[in-house]
Amino acid sequence: MATSMVARGSAPLLLRSMALLPSPTIGAQRCATLVTLRGGRQHFVLTGQLQSRMGAGNSPVVHQCRRCFGVRASASAEAESSEKKPTVGFLGLGIMGVAMARNLVKAGYDVTVWNRSPSKCDALVKEGAKFGASPKGTSAACDITFGMLADPAAAIAVALGEDGVVKGLGPNKGYVDVSTVDAETSKAIAEAVRATGAQFLEAPVSGSKKPAEDGTLIFLTAGDRALYDEASPILDVMGKSRFYLGDVGKGAAMKLVVNMVMGSMMASFSEGLVLGEKVGLDPETIVQVIGQGAINAPMFAMKGPSMVKSAYPPAFPLKHQQKDLRLAIALAEEVSQEIPVAAAANGLFVRAKKDGRGDDDFSAVIEALK
Numbered sequence: 001m002a003t004s005m006v007a008r009g010s011a012p013l014l015l016r017s018m019a020l021l022p023s024p025t026i027g028a029q030r031c032a033t034l035v036t037l038r039g040g041r042q043h044f045v046l047t048g049q050l051q052s053r054m055g056a057g058n059s060p061v062v063h064q065c066r067r068c069f070g071v072r073a074s075a076s077a078e079a080e081s082s083e084k085k086p087t088v089g090f091l092g093l094g095i096m097g098v099a100m101a102r103n104l105v106k107a108g109y110d111v112t113v114w115n116r117s118p119s120k121c122d123a124l125v126k127e128g129a130k131f132g133a134s135p136k137g138t139s140a141a142c143d144i145t146f147g148m149l150a151d152p153a154a155a156i157a158v159a160l161g162e163d164g165v166v167k168g169l170g171p172n173k174g175y176v177d178v179s180t181v182d183a184e185t186s187k188a189i190a191e192a193v194r195a196t197g198a199q200f201l202e203a204p205v206s207g208s209k210k211p212a213e214d215g216t217l218i219f220l221t222a223g224d225r226a227l228y229d230e231a232s233p234i235l236d237v238m239g240k241s242r243f244y245l246g247d248v249g250k251g252a253a254m255k256l257v258v259n260m261v262m263g264s265m266m267a268s269f270s271e272g273l274v275l276g277e278k279v280g281l282d283p284e285t286i287v288q289v290i291g292q293g294a295i296n297a298p299m300f301a302m303k304g305p306s307m308v309k310s311a312y313p314p315a316f317p318l319k320h321q322q323k324d325l326r327l328a329i330a331l332a333e334e335v336s337q338e339i340p341v342a343a344a345a346n347g348l349f350v351r352a353k354k355d356g357r358g359d360d361d362f363s364a365v366i367e368a369l370k
């Protein structure tokens with residue numbers, strides 16, 4: 001089965017069980033590197049032939065791993081890890097991208113940043129990042145490039161456009177698209193990336209602005225397994241867990257399913273607050289009551305107090321939630337699955353967007369009911 005889940009901190013256990021395997025030519029130390037991140041956090045990076053032994057029934061095929069080969073077995077593990085950190089490109093410094101790239105800079109990665117509106121690079125460049133003049137220039141300069149872009153059109157433009165990511169890719173490079181897009185977009189990008197000899201991973205994230213800042217996102221990945229393995233230490237700087245779900249399209253589908261549920265929950269929560277207030281209930285008390293019962297959810301506790309005050313500082317922009325509902329509805333249509341609750345929620349988000357709420361937080365959907 002292709003799916004696997006790794007929570008940050010669980011890799012050493014996996015390593016121990018792998019290290020027990022007989023390995024006549026490869027010592028366990030050469031294939032497992034202890035990485036110390038800035039701030040003292042430590043974890044193991046699994047590399048090279050040991051993975052091939054595990055993954056493909058002792059197949060002689062060697063994964064494209066730059067960390068393991070040519071490394072002197074006598075070198076200390078920490079020296080190996082600092083020598084071998086891949087250079088990282090980051091494209092798209094919106095609400096999420098700026099926080100994710102900042103965590104990579106803080107963790108000591110050599111990061112090159114690019115954004116369509118270049119001024120958004122300034123703060124990160126002051127903090128130690130390099131300025132990327134274009135997506136092409138960034139992917140050409142880096143081992144692994146990440147894209148965190150608004151929607152399918154933006155993801156396509158940045159990956160496949162003139163001076164796009166693909167133009168700077170080639171063998172031994174990787175592109176990881178962490179934007180929320182549909183499977184069709186992801187597959188089109190994957191095909192173009194792979195045609196250059198590079199590898200592709202889709203890795204949309206669950207978690208919003210605060211988890212991006214805290215490095216506690218959840219990655220929903222699919223695509224080239226060797227790139228997933230190689231990018232995992234980087235994902236672990238930005239996130240608390242990662243799922244590998246199989247072929248390209250599975251990560252996009254998982255993300256759309258999760259955000260479809262979230263949009264419906266937010267619409268329903270909004271209806272409860274508006275109805276309760278209309279029949280004379282105190283909305284703050286409604287939030288408290290919901291927070292103590294079976295339908296308690298972190299999202300209600302986080303968004304409820306500001307919704308009661310009609311304040312919607314953007315963490316997850318409403319226009320992106322509506323985009324995700326639109327894409328989830330298209331996904332459901334592809335497989336003739338009825339999703340009437342999500343369709344109704346989408347109608348509410350469409351109305352809120354028409355009313356000029358697109359750049360507010362998605363909790364502003366409540367305004368469409370008032």
Ligand SMILES: NC(=O)C1=CN([C@@H]2O[C@H](COP(=O)(O)OP(=O)(O)OC[C@H]3O[C@@H](n4cnc5c(N)ncnc54)[C@H](OP(=O)(O)O)[C@@H]3O)[C@@H](O)[C@H]2O)C=CC1
Nearest residue numbers: 092093094095096116117149150154180208209315316320
């Ligand atoms: N905010 C959140 O809580 C979460 C968001 N996501 C997803 O992550 C992605 C980014 O979200 P977020 O950071 O909030 O979004 P923002 O709207 O804050 O940022 C969007 C980014 O995309 C860029 N962009 C938009 N259109 C284009 C284009 N045509 N060409 C090049 N670049 C473009 C923007 O550049 P510019 O600065 O020039 O406008 C900006 O860097 C979205 O897919 C979203 O659905 C996923 C999880 C959580």
Ligand SMILES: O=CCCC(=O)O
Nearest residue numbers: 180206207208259316
């Ligand atoms: O795509 C946005 C998700 C926001 C969240 O998971 O809190």
